[in-house]
Amino acid sequence: MSGDVIRDVFTAVLVLLSAFLCFAAGVGLIRFRDVLSRLHSSTKPQILGLMAIVADVVVANPSVATITLALAIVFFQSLTAPIAAHMLGRAAFRTDHFRRDILVVDEVSPLSGSSRSHSSDE
């Protein structure tokens, strides 16, 4: 009986953590000012929220099939979400969809300057 209570508390804590991360991503999407900072807020529920909720499903009903599918879900999400974030950030940088005045450090412009002048000869 006490194990059931512990499992319920664990489920509730992980569900609330994931819901809070989704809410924080929404607030960040509204409040932040350019594409790069919105990208920063949007990647929180994609990895940590999904890991919390998948661990939650595994705790709620543990079996070999559930654990295998959960590991596959976390693996593929952590494989594809950084790719998407990287591509979106690169597209935002190349098309100047960010504010240079709120940028703290810019390590890409000296590098992409040479490659851009090289590729603008097309």
Added chain:
Amino acid sequence: MSVVIVIAGLLFGAGAVAALWRIIRGPSALDRIIASDVLIATAMCAVGAEMAINRHTDNLPVLLVLALFTVVGSVSVARFISTRDDT
């Protein structure tokens, strides 16, 4: 437990509405695709929360397919925006 369900539903709903507002109002296409990624992640977390609360695993293949294929839209939009700048 019902209190947890209500609070989690409110938080998921608020996040989804914020993402939807950014999809509608986003100044550029990159904002819209980022907000749609957040909307999909919120939907995945909500489906998983329903599975965890009701103690079943019927929708785990849905999560697997979403984890595999949501990258396609973002990457294709990012590729085509990099080559054509109009917003």
